[in-house]
Amino acid sequence: MAIQVAHPLDPLTPQEISQTAKHVRAGFPDGEAYFRVITLAEPAKAEMMTFLDGEHSKDAVSEPSKRPARLATVQVFLGQPRDSAHFYELKVNVESGEIVDQEQLLGRHPHVDANDMQKTEQACLSDSRVQAAIKEMQLPEGAVVKIEPWTYATDGMNDMSQKITMCYFYMKLISHPDANHYAYPLDLCVEMSGDARVLKIYHLPNGTSNDISMTAKPYDRRKIFDSSIEYHPDLVSQHRTSTKPYHVLQPDGPSFTTEGNLIRWEKWHLRVGFNYREGLTLHDVRYDGHSLFYRLSLSEMFVPYGDPRMPYARKAAFDLGNDGAGCNANNLQLGCDCLGHIKYFDGWHATSSGDPIKIANAVCCHEIDDGILWKHTNFRTGNAVVTRSRVLVLQTIITVSNYEYIFAFYFGQDASLHYEVRATGIVSTVPINVGDKVPFGTTVAPGVMAPYHQHLFCLRIDPAIAGWNNSLVVEESHAMPLEDQDSSVHNPFGIGYTTRSETVAEECGLDLDHTVNRVFKIVNEDVANPVTEGPVGYKLVPCYSQLVLAHPSSYHAKRSEFGAHAVWITRYHDSELFAAGRHTMQSLGGEGIASWIKKRQQRQEVLSNDNSATKVRKQDIVVWHTFGSTHNPRVEDWPVMPCEKMVVGLKPVNFFTKNPAMDVAPSTQERNRSVLVDDATEAGMNGHCS
Amino acid sequence: MAIQVAHPLDPLTPQEISQTAKHVRAGFPDGEAYFRVITLAEPAKAEMMTFLDGEHSKDAVSEPSKRPARLATVQVFLGQPRDSAHFYELKVNVESGEIVDQEQLLGRHPHVDANDMQKTEQACLSDSRVQAAIKEMQLPEGAVVKIEPWTYATDGMNDMSQKITMCYFYMKLISHPDANHYAYPLDLCVEMSGDARVLKIYHLPNGTSNDISMTAKPYDRRKIFDSSIEYHPDLVSQHRTSTKPYHVLQPDGPSFTTEGNLIRWEKWHLRVGFNYREGLTLHDVRYDGHSLFYRLSLSEMFVPYGDPRMPYARKAAFDLGNDGAGCNANNLQLGCDCLGHIKYFDGWHATSSGDPIKIANAVCCHEIDDGILWKHTNFRTGNAVVTRSRVLVLQTIITVSNYEYIFAFYFGQDASLHYEVRATGIVSTVPINVGDKVPFGTTVAPGVMAPYHQHLFCLRIDPAIAGWNNSLVVEESHAMPLEDQDSSVHNPFGIGYTTRSETVAEECGLDLDHTVNRVFKIVNEDVANPVTEGPVGYKLVPCYSQLVLAHPSSYHAKRSEFGAHAVWITRYHDSELFAAGRHTMQSLGGEGIASWIKKRQQRQEVLSNDNSATKVRKQDIVVWHTFGSTHNPRVEDWPVMPCEKMVVGLKPVNFFTKNPAMDVAPSTQERNRSVLVDDATEAGMNGHCS
Secondary structure, X not given: XXXXXXXXXXXXXXXXXXXXXXXXXXXXXXXXXXXXXXXXXXXXXXXXXXXXXXXXXXXXXXXXXXOOOOEEEEEEEEOOOOOHHHEEEEEEEOOOOOEEEEEEOOXXXXXXXXXXXXXXXXHHHHOHHHHHHHHHOOOOOOOEEEEEEEEOOOXXXXXXXXXXXEXXXXXXXXXXXXXXXXXXXXXXXXXXXXXXXXXXXXXXXXXXXXXXXXXXXXXXXXXXXXXXXXXXXXXXXXXXXXXXXXXXXXXXXXXXEEEOOEEEEOOEEEXXXXXXXXXXXXXXXXXXXXXXXXXXXXXXXXXXXXXXXXXXXXXXXXXXXXXXXXXXXXXXXXXXXXXXXXXXXEEEEEOOOOOEEEEEEEEEEEEEEEEEEEEXXXXXXXXXXXXXXXXEEEEEEEEEOOXXXXXXXXXXXXXXXXXXXXXXXXXOOEXXXXXXXXXXXXXXXXOEEEEOEEEEEEXXXXXOOOOOOEEEEEEEEEEOOOOOOOOOOOOOOOOOEEEEEEEOOXXXXXXOOHHHOOEEEEEEEEEXXXXXXXXXXXXXXXXXXXOOOOOOOOHHHHHOXXXXXXXXXXXXXXXXXXXXXXXXXXXXXXXXXXXXXXXXXXXXXXXXXXXXXXXXXXXXXXXXXXXXXXXXXXXXXXXXXXXXXXXXXXXXXXXXXXXXXXXXXXXOHHHHOOEEOOHHXXXXXXXXXX | OOOOOXXXXXXXXXXXXXXXXXXXXHHOOOOOEEEEEEEEEOOOHHHHHHHHHHHHOOOOOOOHHHOOOOEEEEEEEEOOOOOHHHEEEEEEEOOOOOEEEEEEXXXXXXXXXXXXXXXXXXXXXXXXXXXXXXXXOOOOOOOEEEEEEEEOOOOOOOOOOOOEEEEEEEEEOOOOOOOOHHHOEEEEEEEEEOOOOEEEEEEOOOOOOOOOEOOOXXXXXXXXXXXXXXXXXXXXXXXXXXOOOOEEEOOOOOOEEEXXXXXXXXXXXXXXXXXXXXXXXXXXXXXOOEEEEEEEEEEEEEEEEOOOOOOHHHOEEEHHHHHOOOOOEOOOOOOOOOOOEEEEEEEEEEOOOOOEEEEEEEEEEEEEEEEEEEEEEEOOOOEEEEEEEEEEEEEEEEEEOOEEEEEXXXXXXXXXXXXXEEEEEOOOOEEOOOOOOOOOEEEEEOOEEEEOEEEEEEEEEEEOOOOOOEEEEEEEEEEOOOOOOOOOOOOOOOOOEEEEEEEOOEOEEEOOOHHHOOEEEEEEEEEEOOOOOOXXXXXXXXXXXXXXXXXXXXXHHHHOHHHHOOEEEEEOOOOOOOOOOOOOOOOOOOOOHHHHHHHXXXXXXXXXXXXXXXXXXXXXXXEEEEEEEEEOOOHHHOOOEEEEEEEEEEEEOOOOOOOOOOOOOOOOHHHHOOEEOOHHHHHHHHOOOO
């Protein structure tokens, strides 16, 4: 068996991670290396265009000489103390060890370090002032205090070069390790320094005003209630028994095949990528030999809380930039997270010492049946032809403290593609006086308030629709003007409507408008559809969502620039993967997608003879879609919320010359083997149900 | 076995249909009865409130004396000719035969009569002037002409008391009975009278202008192309073989039980209704003993075309009012239209002679797995708890000439409910000159234009949220004002936001606005949630769609009043089931939801001492949601379009005291029996694939 050479888009192998760490230690022998990131530095797109054009051209064998070098991005503390003065980002040639690029990340902080968080928790709990504060609360006997550390969302009250962690306090009243401590938020919060020192102790506000007091109140016993706050099966008194088993059988196995990270399924071709930050990424997505997307990824997500009170204004999480969708990916379990025949992909991350660490089963790949794909009955003959929709799912699930996100790409046989986010897990809770109400949160249990918050996702779509240079067309449907005698308009009955299209000329942010059926089409103006004679394209089917609510002058808004518009279009740049900027931990704003555009515009104004940098027509472009939910919790979201789904679509629009799923075989009982429930069998079946 | 007494909400049985016809013939011995409709007249809601309150109260046994009488609504021609002067609607007591109510439907036309349509087609084809027109087109040898009859959408050019049918012409070039004639639209259209006489012959416009000519052009041979226009398996040269079998096994049978039309599933309780017009309806929908909805139904759908040219302004279908979702329901086939264990419900309709006719397998009931319901992993212990979402589906599919709609209600274990419409089938086509383009349609094949059109659905939600009297609350999320020194606002960091709610006071139409996260909640102000202390409720999760594009002065807009707003609220009235009015065939407008409201408002202005009729707070209300799609066809929608999904949700919002799905048992491999695809098995599995 030949040794498999990594594809240029494959994540770093464990061997490559180790090798890179070795190179870094050799390159910087003077200071101890404490690694935070060792991940693939994807090749420059210019190089990849050549490589992929070669790979997909029938007569060309990809020459190894043209294979882009394997490079790693490394984030590392070099020397002590592990502060931002010693924090570096390196680009390392994995094979040769050459340090290709080196940047001191002064004033920056890496993503969350679970080890540090644990140390911070321990230091916090063992601090005598904190212990005194806990004592003052006069907690019920047997209460075990739990700390929930939160990264510090900039509020301008601290020096940002100092890393800060906010420790929120909860308690457990039963000893089970999975008892739900979020049901018992306490009136205590401790601000901790990066080197695990107690900076400040807060007694939290419990009503509408910012009533932080310096004195603790005794714990209100009316907040203690029954076991309905629990979710763990050991603690749920009774599960419903009415749900009967449901198995998916695939007697001939799955319809997909894989070769390393390459998946082929029903005319689709795509490569699975994975990194500590974005988690699952997709590359070189093609259908039936046609190039569609160079890269699809969740670029960032932002979860700002709407509770205006101090210190809650510091609750605003960049779950990708600060926490990492990759390093928080669940180990997906066979039979639990999906049904049928399931293929798993592992991810790899690095320990602080530079050793590879497996993120097992981080991505799963399986098929589902999605009901009817298309159907027509000829009413003259009564003959029906119906096909079922088989869908390929690539799914990853992350846990970020209390909350979970399920991210999934769905591939359709009709060349459509959907990206779905399901939000679940436990809503973040804070204490509230029994009987009080606040206008920025919901009381979900006695003394437990779930503050309003938003989830803002940014899907990065790097298109390659029938080639590398694409344009974005904004199309709307408008009523034709009424016909009048002087007009050339022919609309005598007032019922005509037409579409109006505009091709976006410059980098910008755009908004949704369902009232005019505004549609965003990514097109290739150089490739005409032979039937329509217009450009081939894919349209974005957006998720209608409220944008960021925080005031434009607030840090929340400044730090999450992508939240200001639903759709953005930019020119492609290798460095622009993250819509809120490369470094989000305690960021000050002004580094996201709006700033990139603004900087290029300003530069053009200076260089008045050059206005090419912001042109986006027939260029290598990136389209970004901001969507999400304004999540004002319901009681029904407690104690674990049922999935809230958000879906974005990408669908061919005059890309093919007909419905690409016309060749899907009709659905038949012979093939599908369904079972008729008639009144007799049903009675029998139900004979033994409760 | 005791004879089962029909529940008051059960559709008429075949026996009841026969019996009703007999009563009508006996009651009107003088004129031959030609039946169009014999359907259940649902009991007055006032009666049903008493009945259902009794049925669901634990200590009361429903007294037969309080059982509402079985009544039938009958539409019938009494005597000759079968014109609107002889057209009646009767209300008949099924048992006693008493004619409870009688209305002459002067100026009205019943829904489409398939027999009439066939006669019209035949008369049209055998007319010598039509034959001459066909001959003039010089069609290719072997061409078989097919007629597609369309109901006449009012354009003001005809006397509406006369029934009119527009016959559009197509041809088939191969003899297969299911060859796709929509691929060959011809330049011919014939206007036919209700008594099957040719009124007018049109040669259709072929470009942007209204270039109707009185002379035919010979058929352009460039419009004849290959077999890629076909969908029937006999005519598709090759089906993909890559899709492997996928079976759903339910070893213990389904989780639902049925008793007649009553379905019980996972704490849900609901009754299936069915009639010729609305098709599937749901009644007395409850969860865990709580009343939620009295009735859920698709009230109407309107499909106006945007092609302004004569005679296309006459293309605008009321697929419920004119055609009937019930009488056009597909006979659903085991293993084709769904997987797993499937229970079917038959519908019953009446023939013109009053005999019952079965609409077999009109509704199917089955379960699907919908991925993850909720999940949480405790990051401290690594323990994950995950539940899968089992969903009950009630589905019906209708064929309206070229097009199909799949209507499905999805019930969730978390007490959420979704209504999904999938649009599929063949887009309506018209001829176009080869090489021409129009701004109100898409060329989907040489000489074949698919005009732009809209699908506007109106979901009727008759709530009974924890009781009969409900209110509608409109809630929005707004940023708090920035804090200033003189203000009492506490928002020092500019990040706070709150919800603002307004309870709708008067009957009206409302619109969606995702930019302020506008949410519509149906609440019961008299029932407080013990946790939040606010009213219990269900929220509408709307489908964001463009509203009707036709000019307000047009017949299209006047006839489809519900298309003017996305959400409507009215007081309940027994007679107000259909948002565009009871009689839509060739209607003139002014009879829909906006007119009901306006009439009540006007009446109140007259009776200035009585303003109670339009108040909707704490009343028996109905909420209507208009949604759909502006369907500007893609080439990919041809020859049969892949399903376009539209989804509306109804979700509890502070109705329960916690997530009602917390008792769903965790998902385990032992129970679900998934199969791991590892590299070895995959290689083996794929050994025999092509």
